[in-house]
Amino acid sequence: MENRILLVAELGPDGHLKSSIRSLLTAAKSLKGDIDVLVWGGDTTSAVVEAQHLPGIRQVLNGSGPALADGLAEMLCALVRPLARQYTHILTAATAIGKNWMPRLAALEDVAMVSDIVGVESPDTFIRPIYAGSIWATVCCPELLKLMTVRTTAFPGLEGEGMDPVTVENLPCPAALLQSTRIAVHAHAQEGRPSLENARVVVSGGRGLGSAQHYEALLGPLADELNAALGASRAAVDLGYASNDVQVGQTGKVVAPDLYIAIGISGAIQHLAGMQTSRVIVAINKDPDAPIFAVADYGLVGDLNILVPELTAALRK
Amino acid sequence: MKILVPVKRVLDYNIKARVKADGSGVELAGLKMSLNPFDEIALEAAIRLKEAGQATEVAALSCGDAMVQEGLRTALALGADRALWVSSTEELQPLSVAKLLHAVVLREIPGLVICGKQAIDDDANQTGQMLAALLNWGQATNAAEIQVGEGRVDVVRETDGGTETLRLILPAVITTDLRLNEPRYATLPNIMKARKKPIEILTPEELGVMVEPRLKTLRVQEPPQRPAGVKVDSVATLLARLKNEAKVI
Ligand SMILES: Cc1cc2nc3c(=O)[nH]c(=O)nc-3n(C[C@H](O)[C@H](O)[C@H](O)COP(=O)(O)OP(=O)(O)OC[C@H]3O[C@@H](n4cnc5c(N)ncnc54)[C@H](O)[C@@H]3O)c2cc1C
Numbered sequence: 255m256e257n258r259i260l261l262v263a264e265l266g267p268d269g270h271l272k273s274s275i276r277s278l279l280t281a282a283k284s285l286k287g288d289i290d291v292l293v294w295g296g297d298t299t300s301a302v303v304e305a306q307h308l309p310g311i312r313q314v315l316n317g318s319g320p321a322l323a324d325g326l327a328e329m330l331c332a333l334v335r336p337l338a339r340q341y342t343h344i345l346t347a348a349t350a351i352g353k354n355w356m357p358r359l360a361a362l363e364d365v366a367m368v369s370d371i372v373g374v375e376s377p378d379t380f381i382r383p384i385y386a387g388s389i390w391a392t393v394c395c396p397e398l399l400k401l402m403t404v405r406t407t408a409f410p411g412l413e414g415e416g417m418d419p420v421t422v423e424n425l426p427c428p429a430a431l432l433q434s435t436r437i438a439v440h441a442h443a444q445e446g447r448p449s450l451e452n453a454r455v456v457v458s459g460g461r462g463l464g465s466a467q468h469y470e471a472l473l474g475p476l477a478d479e480l481n482a483a484l485g486a487s488r489a490a491v492d493l494g495y496a497s498n499d500v501q502v503g504q505t506g507k508v509v510a511p512d513l514y515i516a517i518g519i520s521g522a523i524q525h526l527a528g529m530q531t532s533r534v535i536v537a538i539n540k541d542p543d544a545p546i547f548a549v550a551d552y553g554l555v556g557d558l559n560i561l562v563p564e565l566t567a568a569l570r571k
Numbered sequence: 572m573k574i575l576v577p578v579k580r581v582l583d584y585n586i587k588a589r590v591k592a593d594g595s596g597v598e599l600a601g602l603k604m605s606l607n608p609f610d611e612i613a614l615e616a617a618i619r620l621k622e623a624g625q626a627t628e629v630a631a632l633s634c635g636d637a638m639v640q641e642g643l644r645t646a647l648a649l650g651a652d653r654a655l656w657v658s659s660t661e662e663l664q665p666l667s668v669a670k671l672l673h674a675v676v677l678r679e680i681p682g683l684v685i686c687g688k689q690a691i692d693d694d695a696n697q698t699g700q701m702l703a704a705l706l707n708w709g710q711a712t713n714a715a716e717i718q719v720g721e722g723r724v725d726v727v728r729e730t731d732g733g734t735e736t737l738r739l740i741l742p743a744v745i746t747t748d749l750r751l752n753e754p755r756y757a758t759l760p761n762i763m764k765a766r767k768k769p770i771e772i773l774t775p776e777e778l779g780v781m782v783e784p785r786l787k788t789l790r791v792q793e794p795p796q797r798p799a800g801v802k803v804d805s806v807a808t809l810l811a812r813l814k815n816e817a818k819v820i
Contacts, residue, residue, distance in 0.1 A: 267732065324735075326737075327700065327703075327710055327712075328709060328710070331704070349731050350712075350713060350729070350730045350731040351730075351731070353696050353700075353712070354700065354710075354712050354713075355700075356700075357665070357695075357696070357697035357698075357700035357701050357704075358700045358701065358703060358704040358710065359704070360666065360697070360701060360704075361666060361669055361700070361701035361702075361704035361705050362704045364666075365666075365785075366664055366665075366666045366784075366785035366786045367665075367666075367697060368786065369694065369695045369696055369697060370694065370696075379789065383694065383794065384588075384597075384692065384693050384694055384791070385582070385588035385597065385691070385692060385694070386588075386691065386694065387794065388587060388588050388793075388794070389588050389589075389590060389597060389791050389792070389793065389794070390791065390792055390793070390794045391788050391790075391791045392788070392789045392790050392791070392792075393786050393787065393788055393789065394786065394787040394788075394789055395785075395786055396785065396786075396787070397785060431709075432740060433708070433709040433739065433740050433743075434709035434710070434711070434737050434738065434739045434740070434743075435737065435738050436735055436736070436737055436738075437725065437736050437737070437738045438735060438736040439733070439734075439735045439736075440733045440734045440735065440736075441732050441733045442732060442733035451731075455819075455820075480820065488749060491750070492749070492750060497733060498715070498729045498733070498734065498748075498750065499729070499730065499731055499732055499733050499734075504691070504694065505688070505689065505748070505749060507731070512819050513813070513817075513819040513820065523587060524584070530797065533817075533819065534813070534817045534819045535797075535800070536809065536813070542802075547800070547802065548799075549797050549800075550800045551797075551800040551801070551817065552800060552801060552802075552803050552809055552812060552813070552817075553800060553801070553802040553803065554802070554803055554805075554806070554809055555802060561806060564806045565806050565809070565810070568806050568807065568810055569810070569820075
């Protein structure tokens with residue numbers, strides 16, 4: 255039987271399709287089957303057009319309406335569930351949103367779900383990290399409907415455009431629920447820097463920075479020199495140096511930029527879980543035995559208060 | 572209002588997990604086990620709601636073999652009023668645990684279930700959401716703040732872009748993130764007292780839940796290791812190597 259695959263995309267705050275959809279396309283290719291892309295949101299106008307030009311897909315499904323604007327798990331399940339059994343595989347990115355709704359759908363459909371896959375061995379066998387990524391498990395999912403969240407850093411985005419725009423099927427927007435409502439959003443402004451998920455370079459700071467002032471004053475100029483996103487360890491977020499959405503690690507975001515610079519970060523396994531597949535890792539730490547040096551391609555031992563300004567100044571030249 | 576807090580006993584977060592010599596699973600024998608850190612945060616949140624007069628009872632629940640009673644003893648020592656053990660030697664996957672929790676919720680009728688957002692062993696991040704689905708209750712995952720009001724709860728949750736506040740009609744399911752609170756430590760007298768408290772025992776059969784695992788782990792292995800790096804002696808050398816060797820700047 256031919257597989258039928260549904261990829262559930264995400265929109266950025268600007269209403270455009272997030273690039274994670276291209277990683278989902280790469281993961282889906284090894285599943286061998288027809289691929290549909292579902293776009294959802296309060297206003298999907300531009301994202302639908304972008305999706306129509308994705309390479310190798312059959313059609314775009316469009317779920318648009320006010321009830322979907324907040325991305326509540328309950329609403330997403332109401333949107334996807336009526337279609338679910340038309341598919342053999344449904345994939346979405348392992349983001350805060352994906353992790354929120356997909357397990358809910360799995361229980362409604364009474365299927366076991368596979369979280370955070372980093373590899374596809376066959377259409378029913380997947381690799382996923384466990385124990386903060388220190389171990390990989392190869393898992394067989396015998397369900398007729400396979401639900402998976404995908405660690406997008408493990409799948410390079412599929413490039414290219416489709417020849418002709420594919421057709422769009424509009425889905426009925428589910429009715430709003432009283433059960434849960436979003437009453438406030440506190441978006442963290444990125445201050446003109448690239449987003450952590452897409453940046454080619456990430457400058458990440460830890461407890462060693464010592465204060466929120468130091469974090470910004472030392473890392474900000476370095477990030478700007480490199481056109482980098484800022485990241486942080488859990489300790490730095492807990493201490494208020496950085497916003498929660500830039501925490502890198504087991505329970506924060508997973509990133510894999512070309513260059514990751516860890517500054518004043520010891521390298522706890524929970525932090526490594528979020529950055530150890532970066533292409534090149536640089537560590538700056540005063541403790542020569544800090545575990546971060548075990549994963550760093552280049553280590554610089556010394557006081558970050560001296561080394562970071564020196565590095566920024568050297569880059570400026 | 573009663574609050575139910577499911578807890579899991581896992582390999583302590585300070586211990587590096589290793590693959591068994593025959594590759595069949597993760598080596599746990601003789602290693603330190605602790606309550607899943609997110610479940611400790613969930614328990615702390617529930618206890619604080621009780622201390623603030625917004626809850627009347629905190630019941631902790633754990634599913635698994637006889638060893639999970641250790642985790643329940645810790646929960647009792649930290650301030651849970653009751654402990655429930657769903658006894659099973661089966662490998663319990665998130666969907667099975669959610670079904671067991673669902674059955675217990677139908678008996679206990681809590682107004683709120685507070686779970687950890689993920690267990691740090693399988694890192695699945697599924698059980699709370701699955702439970703909310705089975706109960707058809709609202710869900711708020713990744714909670715950083717919980718405010719209980721009349722018939723509702725407001726939850727500030729951590730998202731990929733910052734935070735957002737959800738208002739849920741009670742009953743509801745909440746899963747906890749790291750910054751919700753800092754859990755207390757159990758005092759020695761409370762640990763001693765907890766040893767003597769009863770643990771209520773249930774079984775999947777009694778609860779009418781099938782718990783056979785659906786997913787099959789074929790093997791576990793260490794992920795590919797990074798080749799060893801080098802220490803450089805100056806900022807100038809670092810930059811030169813990033814430019815000429817790694818070609819990333
Ligand atoms: C359930 C759970 C989940 C977790 N999830 C995450 C996660 O997602 N992400 C995460 O990052 N952590 C996570 N952690 C926390 C993790 O275990 C570590 O506590 C945390 O990563 C430490 O942060 P840090 O490296 O900034 O601080 P520390 O470990 O305190 O390290 C600070 C480093 O700075 C160096 N330093 C200090 N001063 C200077 C100086 N002047 N110059 C140069 N170097 C200096 C020190 O040598 C040290 O190595 C989690 C923990 C638990 C229990």
